[in-house]
């Protein structure tokens with residue numbers, strides 16, 4: 159790995175004088191080995207470091223007792239272990255927890271922990287804000303601010319482990335990680351891929367590839383790139399059975415329409431020998447929840463390795479949509495199943511602390527708004543009979 163691919167923080171005068179200060183949470187194993195080589199150390203030092211960082215949850219070089227004193231001294235001069243700062247934490251009545259994290263003075267983002275009887279899922283962010291401008295998403299409202307670094311992505315899992323009381327050698331607390339927080343992970347490809355490597359590495363978080371899910375709004379070309387890079391579970395935000403409606407709800411569809419997106423999805427499964435792709439479908443009252451639309455969706459996906467996950471719309475201040483009724487959601491699911499497509503309804507979690515899907519926002523003060531496409535007028539669409 160080339161040194162210029164290493165994540166540098168450039169923080170402080172000392173760092174500049176000594177060359178560069180590298181945040182080790184941003185380096186997957188190959189990057190860490192390259193970094194150790196620049197210090198004149200052997201590759202096994204990288205493995206030792208990973209063991210301390212991820213297995214033992216250690217965040218101070220001086221505590222890494224089996225590293226030679228000289229090496230620790232070099233690390234102190236050339237490297238840092240910098241994590242996002244926790245600004246607030248909120249707990250919901252169902253045990254869901256949400257943290258607001260600060261990347262720097264003006265940038266904030268959120269992560270959510272969702273405990274279930276048989277697993278613990280951490281939902282992490284990949285960007286501060288988002289440029290994709292999906293019509294029903296709270297994150298879209300704030301526009302795009304910046305990409306999170308690899309260390310900020312990895313740091314979320316590390317911090318959640320610490321916050322939730324993970325002990326070295328103890329049981330796993332976080333069994334699943336989903337990139338379903340703020341941002342479009344495939345729009346931050348460069349930083350997300352090394353983060354995924356650290357999540358999967360057996361010396362990193364050692365998560366099973368089926369338990370790490372990347373959710374995308376449908377950047378088809380990046381799905382092809384992903385297929386070349388790494389094997390994780392893929393979830394795709396479909397939300398409509400036809401291009402006319404999808405282009406209104408998920409504006410990236412104007413650039414990469416459904417047929418192109420699905421071709422990329424099937425390619426991903428072929429390349430990665432994957433089992434199936436989860437298609438997310440937010441249930442918007444009177445917009446995309448009719449039986450006719452359920453049948454159209456079933457026709458699109460039947461015969462393919464696809465599952466549909468119906469997400470009841472989660473409201474937020476200023477939202478222009480309403481959640482479909484429970485009866486409509488169940489009827490939609492049953493119609494899909496009759497049409498030969500596996501379908502489930504996502505249980506809403508953490509609603510009382512605005513931690514549910516699509517409700518995440520960072521309280522960003524210094525924001526540059528970049529949006530793809532114009533915002534959708536839900537009322538206009540309903541008036542135009544989009545949900546008929």
Ligand code: SAH
Pocket residue numbers: 292294295296337338339340341342343373374375376393394395438439440469470471472473515516517
């Ligand atoms: N950018 C990625 C990941 C983001 S969010 C993506 O688009 O897939 C994860 C899921 O929550 C996506 O399917 C997204 O469309 C959905 N979502 C966004 N806003 C929502 C809302 N208000 N209610 C329910 N689901 C929502």
